Amino acid sequence: MTAPLIDPFARAITYLRVSVTDRCDFRCVYCMSENMTFLPKRELLTLEELDRMCSTFIGLGVEKLRITGGEPLVRRGIMTFFDGMKRHLDAGTLKELTLTTNGSQLEKYASALYDAGVRRVNVSLDTLDEGKFADVTRWGRLPQVLRGIDAAQAAGLRVKINAVALKGFNEPELPQITEWCASRDIDLTWIEVMPMGDIGNEDRIDQYWSLKDVRAKYAEHYTVTDLAENTGGPARYVRLKETGQKIGFITPLSHNFCESCNRVRLTCTGEIYLCLGQEDRADLRAPLRAHPNDNAPLEEAIRAAINLKPKGHDFDYSRQTASGQMPRHMSHTGG
Ligand code: SAM
Ligand code: SF4
Numbered sequence: 001m002t003a004p005l006i007d008p009f010a011r012a013i014t015y016l017r018v019s020v021t022d023r024c025d026f027r028c029v030y031c032m033s034e035n036m037t038f039l040p041k042r043e044l045l046t047l048e049e050l051d052r053m054c055s056t057f058i059g060l061g062v063e064k065l066r067i068t069g070g071e072p073l074v075r076r077g078i079m080t081f082f083d084g085m086k087r088h089l090d091a092g093t094l095k096e097l098t099l100t101t102n103g104s105q106l107e108k109y110a111s112a113l114y115d116a117g118v119r120r121v122n123v124s125l126d127t128l129d130e131g132k133f134a135d136v137t138r139w140g141r142l143p144q145v146l147r148g149i150d151a152a153q154a155a156g157l158r159v160k161i162n163a164v165a166l167k168g169f170n171e172p173e174l175p176q177i178t179e180w181c182a183s184r185d186i187d188l189t190w191i192e193v194m195p196m197g198d199i200g201n202e203d204r205i206d207q208y209w210s211l212k213d214v215r216a217k218y219a220e221h222y223t224v225t226d227l228a229e230n231t232g233g234p235a236r237y238v239r240l241k242e243t244g245q246k247i248g249f250i251t252p253l254s255h256n257f258c259e260s261c262n263r264v265r266l267t268c269t270g271e272i273y274l275c276l277g278q279e280d281r282a283d284l285r286a287p288l289r290a291h292p293n294d295n296a297p298l299e300e301a302i303r304a305a306i307n308l309k310p311k312g313h314d315f316d317y318s319r320q321t322a323s324g325q326m327p328r329h330m331s332h333t334g335g
Contacts, residue, residue: 004061005302007274007309015263016062020050020078021070022268026102027138028126030164030193030207034138045270047077049288051084053266056298058088063095070268073105082116089117100124100162104140106148110155120158123149127163127170128180136169153184160187162250167209174214175221182243189235189248190214194276211249218247233257258312264305272305277313281305 005013023038024031045053054065065085072078088094097116103123113121125145127133133142152159161181163170170177181188193207215238218224223241234257235248258275265273270285282305287297 002060002299005306007306009259009309009311011260011262011309012061013262013264013306013309014062015064015066016054016057017066017068017263017265018050018054019069019266019268020067020072020081021075023074024069024071024102025074025104026071026140028102028124028140028164029136029138030166039269043269045268045285045288047081047084049270049285050081052295053270053284053288053298054085055088056295056302057266058093059295060299060302063093065094065097067097067099071102071104072099073101073109079109079112079116082113082118086117096120098122101148102137102140103145103148103152107144107151110148110151110157113152114155114157118157120160121152122160122162123152124162124164125149126166127173128177129173132169136166149184149186153186158187159184160189162189162191164193165190165209165211165214166193166207169207171209171217174217178218178222178240178245178247179243182245187246187248189250191250211251215249233263261309261312264309272302274305274309275313278310280308280310282308 007013021044026032027034027036054062058065067078067082069075075081082097085094085097089097097118098120099113099118100122101124103125106121106123123145125133126136128142130142133140133145149159161177163177165171178188180186190211192211193209215224218238218240222243225239225241227237227239227246229237234250236251237246237248239246261275265276266284267273270283270288271281272284274280282301284298284301284305287301291297
């Protein structure tokens, strides 16, 4: 039996988020600049390498895989990868295979994802207004995403909406978004904007709408009860009495979840990042490529990397500057 991955702070690493591409068919204003330069193809892990990498992590005790990007569903041939991961679900070693998507390709892939064993999908959607959707995503079209969500639900996938809280933007829409989700039995989580990567002319402080204020906004419209449950992840939850909904809040800028952090991230180039808000990382592509028939060097490199996992991160907006700013884009490490 292989020893599980335990970091220097005694946290068991059981959750891997994998960015399968840095490319995307949208250009969300908080995530990318309009003119992005993407990586040359040879830098990316091939689908076979992604399979081998993920399978190795699963062999070391990772039980949950979340596939992300960029937009994971624009990676050519990505269903081959999902189909391949099904064998680990069938074997019981992988407990959950899921993804975060902008929804643009869900209409096409929802059934195939279900067949590959995916049961839940996070769809990022910040507004239900067609004009505002086009503004915030630059290249996205709302009806396409809504059709994708319909297809996901029809295929039997449980949908969760992740909405980035943007001051003055989706703030007035909070009741509509909430009730739309309630009427469709969709879970809803709000995410605070994080200082990731160069996004052109947008000002992060201008975009920042603290989740404390989002919660206060809920209290203007609903009876809000804080829930004690802690799922081990960065979300905190409240219950709305009027709709019965549980609403999540992801506050990456607070440190409330670092001590229970069980996750690491793999970039599309095969680097492992130990914390979303720190630069600690290691290259896993070199040991993978150098030893095509021997997994031991890769396993050793993974263990060495886990030993670098920091205690927590340093984001801080409190001085009205985005300190702890990360040079890399979210689409590189995967959100
Ligand atoms: N393209 C997919 C999508 O949009 O769901 C997956 C990748 S995207 C980088 C993952 C999540 O990160 C999305 O929910 C997106 O809204 C969020 N995100 C991107 N940039 C962010 C930022 N600067 N702060 C907070 N969340 C961000
Ligand atoms: Fe693309 Fe997702 Fe980033 Fe939007 S948030 S630009 S959909 S990767």
